[in-house]
Amino acid sequence: MYLGIGDVVRDRADMAVGIVVGVTSRATGNRVAVYVSGDAVRLSELYDLDLLARHARQISTGRRVLALVVLVLSVLAAFYGCLSAHALGAGWLLMFLSGLGGFTAVLTAYQWCGHLTGPRRFRV
Known part of the structure; x- marks a missing residue:
């Protein structure tokens, strides 16, 4: 635990x-x-x-702004992925998967940073 x-x-x-x-x-x-x-x-x-x-602290204003910026960046990465796949002549499925990959890559990096800087849990 x-x-x-x-x-x-x-x-x-x-x-x-x-x-x-x-x-x-x-x-x-x-x-x-x-x-x-x-x-x-x-x-x-x-x-x-x-x-x-679980003990949880309230999110600070700076972290809220950072979350909003990361959300905007992830949507831009998804748009750029779709646009790049379309420019290469890909179908709608590959465009969707390219956009989903860009969106997921940015959000996953944000989540990893949150785990590294979040509250510590120790195994008992």
């Missing part, structure tokens, strides 16, 4: 809901540090936890 700092989990032992604050390493195995109500931190085994929600 992949967990991140700030994920909301529930301990099956007593159904306590808490927030993941870290992972500790012990001789018996890894344990997850969970912040529960009452200003307490408890160490729980991984098999005792249920993931309830």
Whole structure:
């Protein structure tokens, strides 16, 4: 299971809901540090936890603008791919696939950058 700092989990032992604050390493195995109500931190085994929600930050204005720019660039890449295939005398199917390839290439590069700069998840 992949967990991140700030994920909301529930301990099956007593159904306590808490927030993941870290992972500790012990001789018996890894344990997850969970912040529960009452200003307490408890160490729980991984098999005792249920993931309830992932921590997600709101998107900043700069990232929204970047997403819009990438969307416009991907549409332009699709248009250019269709136009280039048409200029070479391709049929409608090859034009469509060329446009889809250009659109997908730009969006995939954007998604990879998002995964590299996004919140870290650690394997427990």
